[in-house]
Amino acid sequence: MKTYLMTPGPTPVAPETQLTMAQPMIHHRAPQFMEILAEVREGLKYLFQTQQEVLMFAATGTGAMEGAVANTLSAGDTALVVDGGKFGERWTELCNVYGVKVDRLEVTWGRAVDPKEVARRLDGNPAIKAVFVQANETSTGVQHPVKELAEVTKSRPGTILVVDAISALGGYELPMDAWSIDVMVAGSQKAMMLPPGLAFAALSPKAWEFVKTSTLPKYYFDFAKQRKSQEKNQTPYTSAVSLTLGLGEVLARIKKVGLEKIFAHNRRLSLATKAAVQAMGLELYARDYPSDVLTAILAPAGVDGQKVVSELRKRGIWIAGGQAQAKGKIFRIAHMGYIDELDLLGTIGGLEAVLNELGYKVAYGAGLKAAQEVLSKEAAA
Numbered sequence: 001m002k003t004y005l006m007t008p009g010p011t012p013v014a015p016e017t018q019l020t021m022a023q024p025m026i027h028h029r030a031p032q033f034m035e036i037l038a039e040v041r042e043g044l045k046y047l048f049q050t051q052q053e054v055l056m057f058a059a060t061g062t063g064a065m066e067g068a069v070a071n072t073l074s075a076g077d078t079a080l081v082v083d084g085g086k087f088g089e090r091w092t093e094l095c096n097v098y099g100v101k102v103d104r105l106e107v108t109w110g111r112a113v114d115p116k117e118v119a120r121r122l123d124g125n126p127a128i129k130a131v132f133v134q135a136n137e138t139s140t141g142v143q144h145p146v147k148e149l150a151e152v153t154k155s156r157p158g159t160i161l162v163v164d165a166i167s168a169l170g171g172y173e174l175p176m177d178a179w180s181i182d183v184m185v186a187g188s189q190k191a192m193m194l195p196p197g198l199a200f201a202a203l204s205p206k207a208w209e210f211v212k213t214s215t216l217p218k219y220y221f222d223f224a225k226q227r228k229s230q231e232k233n234q235t236p237y238t239s240a241v242s243l244t245l246g247l248g249e250v251l252a253r254i255k256k257v258g259l260e261k262i263f264a265h266n267r268r269l270s271l272a273t274k275a276a277v278q279a280m281g282l283e284l285y286a287r288d289y290p291s292d293v294l295t296a297i298l299a300p301a302g303v304d305g306q307k308v309v310s311e312l313r314k315r316g317i318w319i320a321g322g323q324a325q326a327k328g329k330i331f332r333i334a335h336m337g338y339i340d341e342l343d344l345l346g347t348i349g350g351l352e353a354v355l356n357e358l359g360y361k362v363a364y365g366a367g368l369k370a371a372q373e374v375l376s377k378e379a380a381a
C-alpha cells in the first residue's frame with residue numbers, strides 16, 4: 001500500500017533527493033565536500049533571504065532553538081515568550097533550563113499574538129532582551145504576524161526578535177533581512193523537503209552583538225565557533241554528509257523554481273483545503289491568520305479527532321492529530337514541500353469517507369468539489 005505523508009513534519013522527500021543522499025560516502029574534509037558546502041551556504045542564504053551566514057547543525061529543529069537561547073542570553077536575563085501552542089511552550093522550557101527569566105505572553109490556542117501587546121510588554125519592562133515566537137505555530141495552524149513583531153523590536157536596540165521558523169521557512173514569505181528578524185531557526189523535515197536531522201540558525205548583525213556578551217554555557221551549539229568553521233567551508237565536527245548532499249540538491253531545485261512559485265503553490269493547496277473544510281461543514285481551529293503550510297481542523301461534535309487520524313492511517317494517509325489541550329479535538333493536514341494537488345485531493349476524499357464512517361454525514365464529493373474549484377481557479381505554480 002502506498003503511504004501519503006500529509007503530516008506537518010516529516011514531509012515527503014523527492015526521489016531526486018533520495019538518490020542524491022544514496023551516493024557513496026565521502027569524507028567531510030574532502031575538497032569535493034567543501035565545494036558542496038560552499039554551494040549549500042549560498043543556497044541557504046537564498047532560502048533565508050539573508051546576507052548572513054546560515055549555521056547548520058546535525059540536530060533536529062529543537063537543537064537550533066536551544067542554541068538561540070544559549071548563544072544570545074545570560075543567566076538572569078529576561079525574555080518575553082509568546083506562548084500560543086505546544087511550540088511556544090518549548091521556548092519557556094528552554095529559558096527555564098538556562099536560568100533565563102520568562103515573561104510569558106499567553107495566547108489562546110488558535111489565535112495569533114497581537115503585536116501591540118508585545119509592544120506594551122516591552123514598554124513596561126525595558127530589561128527584556130529577547131522576544132521568542134513561532135512564525136508558524138504548528139500545533140494550532142496559526143501564523144504569528146512576524147513582520148509586525150519585527151517592526152516592534154527593530155527600533156529597540158536592547159531587544160532581539162527570535163523566530164522559530166521550523167515549520168514556516170520555505171513554506172511562505174519570511175524574508176529575514178528585509179523584515180529585520182534577528183534570529184531565525186529552521187529544521188530540515190518540513191517545507192525544506194528533507195529527512196529530519198538538520199537544524200539551522202541565522203543571526204542578524206544585532207543578534208551577533210548579543211552573542212559577544214552571552215555567558216550561558218554552550219559547546220556543540222556554539223554559534224561563533226560554527227560560523228568561523230563554516231566560513232572555511234567546514235563544520236567543526238563531522239558533517240552530516242548524506243543529509244548535506246540532499247540539502248544541496250533541494251536548495252538547487254528551490255533556487256531553480258524560485259521561492260515565489262513555491263509559496264504560491266503552498267498557498268493554492270492551502271486555499272483548496274480550507275474551501276474543502278468549509279464545504280464539509282467543518283471549522284478551522286485557527287481563528288486568525290490560518291497557516292499556508294498546514295490546516296488545523298476542528299473535529300465535528302461527537303467525533304474524536306484521534307479516530308479520524310487512525311482511520312485515515314488504515315488507508316495509508318498520514319495526517320496529524322491534536323497535541324496537549326487540542327488532543328482529540330482537532331486534526332491537521334499539511335500542504336507544504338513535496339506535496340502536490342493529487343496528494344491533497346486523495347486526502348480530502350479519504351477524509352470524506354472516514355467522517356461518514358465515524359457518523360458525521362458528509363455528501364461524497366462535497367469537499368473535493370470545493371477544493372477542485374479553487375485549484376482550477378488559482379493558477380498552478
Ligand SMILES: Cc1ncc(COP(=O)(O)O)c(C=O)c1O
Nearest residue numbers: 060061062087136138166167187
Ligand atoms: C514550530 C515548531 N517548532 C519546533 C519544532 C520541533 O522541531 P524538532 O522536532 O525538529 O526538534 C517543531 C516540530 O514539529 C515545530 O513545528
